[in-house]
Amino acid sequence: ACRLPLWRFSAACKLQQSGHLLPWDSCQMLSIKAINTTVGQEQQAGLKGKQELEDLEMHLARSEMEALFHEQPETGNPYLEDTLLRSYLKTHLPPKVLEEVHQDLERFGSRLHTKIQPLSWECELNPPVFRQYDAWGQRVDHIYTCSAWRRMKEISAEEGLVAEAYERRYSNWSRLYQAVKLYLFSSSSGGFSCPLAMTDGAAKVIESLGIPGSLKNAFDHLTTRDPQQFWTSGQWMTERRGGSDVANGTETVARKQPDGSYRLYGFKWFTSAADSDMTLTLARIADAEGQCTQGSRGLSLFFLRVRDEEGKLNNIQVQRLKDKLGTRQMATAELWLQGARAELISAEGRGVAAISNMLNITRIHNVIGAVASMRRMMSLSRDYARKRVAFGKLLKDHPLHMQTIARMEVQVRGAFLLLMEIVRLLGLAETNLASEQEQLLLRLLVPVAKLYTGKQASAVAVEAMESFGGQGYMEDTGLPVILRDTLVLSIWEGTTNILSLDVLRSLTKSQGQVMAAFLSTVQKKLELASGTAELSPAVQQAREAIGRLQQFLAGAGSEQALTMELAARDFSYSLARIYTGRATTGITEPGNGLALLMEHAARPDASSTDVCAALRWCNQELCPVAVESARGSYGAGAALQDSALVFGNSRL
Numbered sequence: 001a002c003r004l005p006l007w008r009f010s011a012a013c014k015l016q017q018s019g020h021l022l023p024w025d026s027c028q029m030l031s032i033k034a035i036n037t038t039v040g041q042e043q044q045a046g047l048k049g050k051q052e053l054e055d056l057e058m059h060l061a062r063s064e065m066e067a068l069f070h071e072q073p074e075t076g077n078p079y080l081e082d083t084l085l086r087s088y089l090k091t092h093l094p095p096k097v098l099e100e101v102h103q104d105l106e107r108f109g110s111r112l113h114t115k116i117q118p119l120s121w122e123c124e125l126n127p128p129v130f131r132q133y134d135a136w137g138q139r140v141d142h143i144y145t146c147s148a149w150r151r152m153k154e155i156s157a158e159e160g161l162v163a164e165a166y167e168r169r170y171s172n173w174s175r176l177y178q179a180v181k182l183y184l185f186s187s188s189s190g191g192f193s194c195p196l197a198m199t200d201g202a203a204k205v206i207e208s209l210g211i212p213g214s215l216k217n218a219f220d221h222l223t224t225r226d227p228q229q230f231w232t233s234g235q236w237m238t239e240r241r242g243g244s245d246v247a248n249g250t251e252t253v254a255r256k257q258p259d260g261s262y263r264l265y266g267f268k269w270f271t272s273a274a275d276s277d278m279t280l281t282l283a284r285i286a287d288a289e290g291q292c293t294q295g296s297r298g299l300s301l302f303f304l305r306v307r308d309e310e311g312k313l314n315n316i317q318v319q320r321l322k323d324k325l326g327t328r329q330m331a332t333a334e335l336w337l338q339g340a341r342a343e344l345i346s347a348e349g350r351g352v353a354a355i356s357n358m359l360n361i362t363r364i365h366n367v368i369g370a371v372a373s374m375r376r377m378m379s380l381s382r383d384y385a386r387k388r389v390a391f392g393k394l395l396k397d398h399p400l401h402m403q404t405i406a407r408m409e410v411q412v413r414g415a416f417l418l419l420m421e422i423v424r425l426l427g428l429a430e431t432n433l434a435s436e437q438e439q440l441l442l443r444l445l446v447p448v449a450k451l452y453t454g455k456q457a458s459a460v461a462v463e464a465m466e467s468f469g470g471q472g473y474m475e476d477t478g479l480p481v482i483l484r485d486t487l488v489l490s491i492w493e494g495t496t497n498i499l500s501l502d503v504l505r506s507l508t509k510s511q512g513q514v515m516a517a518f519l520s521t522v523q524k525k526l527e528l529a530s531g532t533a534e535l536s537p538a539v540q541q542a543r544e545a546i547g548r549l550q551q552f553l554a555g556a557g558s559e560q561a562l563t564m565e566l567a568a569r570d571f572s573y574s575l576a577r578i579y580t581g582r583a584t585t586g587i588t589e590p591g592n593g594l595a596l597l598m599e600h601a602a603r604p605d606a607s608s609t610d611v612c613a614a615l616r617w618c619n620q621e622l623c624p625v626a627v628e629s630a631r632g633s634y635g636a637g638a639a640l641q642d643s644a645l646v647f648g649n650s651r652l
Contacts, residue, residue, distance in 0.1 A: 070471055071387035073380045078184050079109030081379065084413055084600075085180065088420055091603055097170045101177055108159060109184060116155060116188045122148035123190025124481055128275070128331035130321045141318040143275050143331045152192035157230035161185060162200050166207065166223045168431065175427035176420065179368055183419070186372035191329030191485065193372075195232040195273035197365030201358035202233035202280050205301075206345075208357045214343060215303060218278060234279035234306070235358060236335070238270040244498045246352070247296035252283040252337060254302060254344070262302060263315075263339040270322065274333035278305050280358060281342070282351045293349065301346035301354040315339040326484030363450040363493045364422060370457035371419045373486045374412045377464035380479070381405055384468060395467075405467060408460050410597075410616045415453045417596035418576070422449055437517045444506050444514045444575070451499040451569075452576035454490035461486040500568035503575070515553065522546055522578065529598040534611045538598055541618040545578050548626035555629070566634040570625040577622045 075081060089098055126146035134140050156162070164178040186193045203222040206215045221231035241249035252266025264283050271279070282299045284292035292298055307313055319334035346354035385395040385405065395401045425442040428434035434442070461483045465472035472479050490496055507514050523546070530539045552571075556563055564571075597614035600606065621627060632638055 071384070073384040073387065073468075075113070075376075075379045075383060077106065077109035077113050078187075078375075078379070079105045082184075082375065084416055085183075087603075087605075088417070088600070089180070091600075092420075092424070093173060097173050097177075101170075101180075105180065105184070108181060112184060112188045116152075116185070119148040119151055119155075120188045120190035121478065122146060123152065123192070123329040124478075127328045128321060130318060130331075130333070132318070139317075141313055141316075143318065143321070143333070145275055145331065148190060149192065149329065152190055153195075153230060153232065154227035156185075156192060156196055157225055157227040159185070160225050161196055162203060163223045163225050165200065165430075166203060172424075172427040172431040172433050175430060176423045179364070179419065179423040182365065182368050183372050183375075186369050187376035187482070191327050193365065193369055194327060194330050195234075195276055197362045197369075198235040198273060198276070198358070199231070199233045200365065201235060201361040202278070204357045204361045205280060205354060209345060209354070212345070215345065218303065221277070231277035232273060232275075234271055234273050234276040234281075235362065236268045236271045236279050236281035237355075238268065240267055240269050242269055244494050246282060247299065248294075250282050250284065250299055252281070253292060254283040254285045254300065254342065256285065262342045262344055264302065264304070264337045264342050265339060266337050267319075268335045268337065270332060271335050272330065272332050274318070274321075274331045274335065276306060278303065280345075280355060282355065283342075285344075285348055296352045297349050299351035300344055300348050301351035302342040303345045304340055304342035314341055324488075326481075326486070326488055328484075359493065360446055363446050363499075364419075364426065366489055366493050367415075367419050367422065367449045367453045370453035370486070370489045371412070371415045373457050373482055373489075374408075374415060374460045377461055377479075377482060378405070378408055378412050381408070381464045381467045390469075401467070404463065407616070408463055410613050411456050411460055413600075413613050414597055414617055415456050417600060418445075418449050418453070421596060422446060437521070440510055440514045440517045441521070443510070444503065444518065445579070447494070447499040447502045447506070448572050448576050448579070450493065451490070451496045451503075451572055455496060457486045457489050496569060500572045501565065503572045504564055504568050518575070518579065519546070519550065525599070529602055532598075532602045532611075535598050535601060535614060538614050538618045541622060542578060542598075545574070545622035545626075548623045549574055549578065552623075552626045552629050560636075562636060562639060563634045566639060567625050567629065570628050570633075574623045574625045577617075577620065577624075 079085065086102075089101065093101060123146060126148065128146075128149070129144045131140060131142045131144065159181060160167070161178065161181055164181065165175050168174045170177055182193065182196065189196075199222055203219060206212075206219045206222070209215070211219050218231070221229055222233060224230050237246050237250075239246075239249050239251055241251075243249060250266075252264055252268070254262040254264050256262055262283075262285070264281070266283065268281070281302050281304065283302055284294075284298045285300055286292050305314055306316065315338050317336040317338060319336060322332040322334065324332060382405065385401065388395045390398070422442065422445050425434060425438055425445070429439055429442060465479055465483055468477070468479060471477055474480075494502065522542075526539055526542055526546075529535055552567075556567065597610075597617050601610040601614040603610070628634065
């Protein structure tokens with residue numbers, strides 16, 4: 001019998017419903033006719049019927065595919081579409097600076113949209129490849145990157161994405177301007193933002209050392225606008241033991257040579273941007289007996305070129321490329337240092353202190369990447385809501401869908417304003433214009449912002465991905481790439497817990513001055529914000545949260561260290577949500593989340609959505625550390641319960 005498979009029979013009869021096939025009984029006739037014919041007739045009729053059905057099914061397939069096609073979300077010039085960014089620059093930049101910056105950012109935004117974004121996708125589709133041996137068995141250890149990745153390096157130089165911060169054409173505003181360009185570039189960079197972070201950090205370290213003569217050439221290469229001269233830098237800190245505990249995990253040994261240089265021996269387990277031109281790295285200097293000082297006091301900072309002038313590796317062997325969840329566009333490798341020639345650039349045993357400037361910069365870049373990824377996902381979700389029809393109307397006409405996107409937008413706005421405040425403060429510090437209070441607050445804000453925005457970015461990326469339904473899960477939409485690349489932001493440069501403990505160290509080392517400055521600034525700015533009637537609910541909630549924070553601090557002062565360690569994460573979250581921002585009076589004191597949103601909403605030309613964003617920020621718990629403290633979450637008993645919950649149902 002010439003019977004059709006069930007799915008084809010069903011499909012053929014479905015055509016009748018659309019008026020593309022004979023009546024229903026014709027479907028039955030095809031089967032009956034095939035049964036009652038001779039073999040030859042059966043074949044002829046079967047072939048004819050099969051052809052008819054295939055033609056009709058193709059028509060159906062086209063019709064169904066047309067009905068199933070989704071409207072692709074599109075974005076334009078990212079600068080012109082970012083109203084929050086433009087309003088911030090208009091409010092804060094001096095008029096002359098704003099005029100020049102606006103023109104350049106509009107041009108850059110157009111370049112990103114038309115030229116750079118396509119390169120980003122090429123980087124994703126063509127990740128680096130490691131070739132250990134050539135065809136003749138000679139070890140070459142060559143990492144091949146695609147042409148788009150190499151073009152990103154040239155573009156970074158042309159746009160001055162590192163240089164802008166060190167030329168200081170706009171004095172203290174240069175750092176903020178650089179951050180804005182990096183923010184716009186990040187989501188279109190194809191992962192190249194990571195080597196730029198370390199390049200910026202390396203330049204900062206060299207500058208902080210006074211740009212000694214031996215490092216002048218390197219500094220010039222790191223900060224040039226010439227694509228042919230531009231260098232990128234690595235940051236080789238993580239070793240076989242992994243993690244942030246470099247004081248106890250660093251095993252690399254430095255042996256001094258007769259000419260004053262050093263040879264490094266060790267294994268670097270995680271080296272991002274392994275195709276960089278140079279790197280800064282930590283190692284322990286061996287004495288005449290070959291002994292090394294352990295702990296952080298034994299670590300010194302070194303500069304080394306990855307390859308020599310002929311392109312040969314500097315006594316370095318590449319073990320393998322890391323197989324990562326995200327940031328796959330960038331080569332991250334395991335490296336053996338087998339006598340790599342290096343230069344000591346810190347005082348002996350002061351490596352951690354010397355490299356801290358690099359960590360400060362790379363953590364700020366982490367914040368830039370977090371905010372940029374959130375803004376990118378928001379832009380795509382917003383455009384999709386205008387185009388996608390579900391249940392008879394556009395997504396934008398479904399109140400629940402718009403509520404979900406609006407909640408994400410509030411988070412993005414708070415994170416963006418926090419980023420701008422940090423880089424504004426950094427610009428003041430770099431030009432010797434920051435007060436002592438501003439320097440203290442910058443020290444506090446960097447780890448707070450890094451840990452908080454890293455978590456925000458992951459949450460927003462997942463929520464935004466869901467707003468696309470099944471399409472959000474499809475690789476060729478590019479949305480999973482954004483999610484994967486975002487997940488690293490809460491891990492790289494210190495996990496949330498590590499940075500929460502760093503926040504506590506900043507309080508301890510400043511002997512309480514950081515918190516005194518924090519609380520003083522908070523109270524002052526709330527007085528200024530209280531002048532706007534629409535913001536009075538937010539001001540009241542902030543004051544109540546500050547009161548609870550002060551009560552917690554007063555009580556924690558008499559508690560054991562365990563209490564503050566257990567409270568560290570919630571404490572950092574509380575600072576991130578409460579911290580007060582700069583007021584429109586021109587007083588340059590920094591802030592975060594709630595207060596920065598209130599500041600933005602208090603502008604004379606603020607919109608109703610600016611006010612709404614500030615009020616909605618208050619809908620979350622502003623002082624989680626006080627809530628959890630009242631629940632007894634930070635005592636010794638709670639710590640024992642934590643362990644029991646984790647291990648109580650497992651065999652040790």
